[in-house]
Amino acid sequence: MSKIVIDARELRTSTGRYVERLLHYLQKIDNSNNYTVLLKPQDFEGWTPTNKKFHKLESPYKEFTWSEQIDLLRQIKKLEPDLVHFAMTQQPVLYRGRVVTTIHDLTTARFRNPAKNWLVFTVKRWVYRWVTRYVAHKSIFVMTDTEYVKDDLARFANLNSRKITVTYLAADKITEPAEALEDFPEGNFIFYVGRSLPHKNLKRLLEAFQIAQAKHPDLNLVLAGKRDKTFLALKALATLRGIKNVHFTGFISEANLRWLYENAQAYVFPSLSEGFGLPGLEAMIHGCPLISSNATCLPEVYGAAAVYFDPLSVEDMAETIDKVLGSEKLRKEMVSKGRKQADKYSWQRMAEQTLEVYKEALL
Numbered sequence: 001m002s003k004i005v006i007d008a009r010e011l012r013t014s015t016g017r018y019v020e021r022l023l024h025y026l027q028k029i030d031n032s033n034n035y036t037v038l039l040k041p042q043d044f045e046g047w048t049p050t051n052k053k054f055h056k057l058e059s060p061y062k063e064f065t066w067s068e069q070i071d072l073l074r075q076i077k078k079l080e081p082d083l084v085h086f087a088m089t090q091q092p093v094l095y096r097g098r099v100v101t102t103i104h105d106l107t108t109a110r111f112r113n114p115a116k117n118w119l120v121f122t123v124k125r126w127v128y129r130w131v132t133r134y135v136a137h138k139s140i141f142v143m144t145d146t147e148y149v150k151d152d153l154a155r156f157a158n159l160n161s162r163k164i165t166v167t168y169l170a171a172d173k174i175t176e177p178a179e180a181l182e183d184f185p186e187g188n189f190i191f192y193v194g195r196s197l198p199h200k201n202l203k204r205l206l207e208a209f210q211i212a213q214a215k216h217p218d219l220n221l222v223l224a225g226k227r228d229k230t231f232l233a234l235k236a237l238a239t240l241r242g243i244k245n246v247h248f249t250g251f252i253s254e255a256n257l258r259w260l261y262e263n264a265q266a267y268v269f270p271s272l273s274e275g276f277g278l279p280g281l282e283a284m285i286h287g288c289p290l291i292s293s294n295a296t297c298l299p300e301v302y303g304a305a306a307v308y309f310d311p312l313s314v315e316d317m318a319e320t321i322d323k324v325l326g327s328e329k330l331r332k333e334m335v336s337k338g339r340k341q342a343d344k345y346s347w348q349r350m351a352e353q354t355l356e357v358y359k360e361a362l363l
Contacts (some may be wrong), residue, residue: 002082002362005036009059010088011043015104017278018145018169019087020047025351027051033358036079038072063090064124083362085354086139089132100361101139102167103132105149105275105296106156111199133157140361143167143354145276148297167353168301170345171281178262179255181222184247188265190291190321191222193257194279196230201270201293201311206234208270208317210243215322220245222260224252261286265331266324269293270311277301281345284338289331291324305334305341 008019023037027050038059039047049056057079061072073092076084083098084091091101109129112122136142136157142164144150154161190209196202202223209221225231227250238246252260261267267283269292277298283290284305292298293311307330309320324330 002033002358003036003080004033004358005038005076005079005081005084007038007059007084007086007088007091008043008047009038009040009061009063011039011047015088018102018104021170021172021347022087022351022354023047023054025348026355027054029348029351030355036081038075063088064127068092069094083358085358086135089128089135091131091135093131093134093138098361099135099139100141100143100357101135102143102145103136103149103153104145105273106132106152107199107273107275109156111197111273113197139163141165141357143357145169146297146300148300149275152296165353165357167350167357168345169276169278169281169350170347171278171285171342172347173285174254174258174261176253176255176258178259179253180259180263181249181252181256185220185245187218187220187245188216188325189220189222189247189263190266190268190325191224191260191264192268192270192279193224193252193260196223196225196228196234198230199271199273201272202234203237204311204314204317205268205270206238206241206243206246207314208321209246210241211314211318212321212325213243213245216325218245219265219325220247222247222249222264224249224257224260226251258286261288264288266291266321268317268321269298270309270317271295271298272311274298280306281342285342287335287339289324289334290338291320303337303341305337307334 010016011019035054037056039056041058041060044058061067069092073095086101089103136159144164144166147166150164150166213219235248261283266289269280271293273296280290280292280302290306292302292306292308294308295311307320307324310316
């Protein structure tokens, strides 16, 4: 019996689904080890263990801060764990115990966030690159979401790929009843949901949509996500260029998201860089045709179930959208292939593979 600490401070972030599903299934499959789950204070009441071997502990230490490096280090040392699993790259670099780390992608190391202070973000990105390389070597094992990221990380950190294990993620069908968006215009639509950071490539999606409207004048584009600075900049761009039928919904509920998946002509994923691409898989599991960028890991995850385009070519993106919208037969084939592709992935299998990594790290 070993004492394992899981750093779940990212539970409610954009990558928190991985941590939440890992914890859910570990509690089903492991009744031998004792676990301490570190949670931010705001998440403490929202997560309750279902296995008596799992215990939660408040950890109010923000990522990429001195508090993380000093106070979190002190907290973990006091727990005297046999193994710590950091579910993200950031962690106390001076911790010398047994560690496994999940590195989801290298996007932060390569793309700037214009919503952040340029100087502060540049310094943090430099630190992030150093930490990524350091952590990759310090960890007994590293886990990634795809083979693409495994190879990318091995090159970036000059790391032996044999210490990296791929644990694919999965998608869940939304259980809440579908609920239409209020005041949503009638007609066909394509959509995207998520953040609007530069690597998400939404500016080119806007431009491709404008081209596609020449053949599909009644088509709508729905962009769902938090109305932050980058989304507001996209909205201003759409207004400036006179691009009609673009709808910025802001934050939407799970019920709204299910309705979008189930009623859209297609989900369009124009990203330049992903570690897995969970929204595209979610589209597939809900029977929504997927039009995807061919960048990084996306063809690996989606296989032959998506129709791909070059994300750097607005014209190719527009032509691919037109191709899918113009063929009901193709969309039906994509729906069938998409459901089969989504069924290949399993959260429980991901948890089982992770547990095997724990066992090997504890030898």
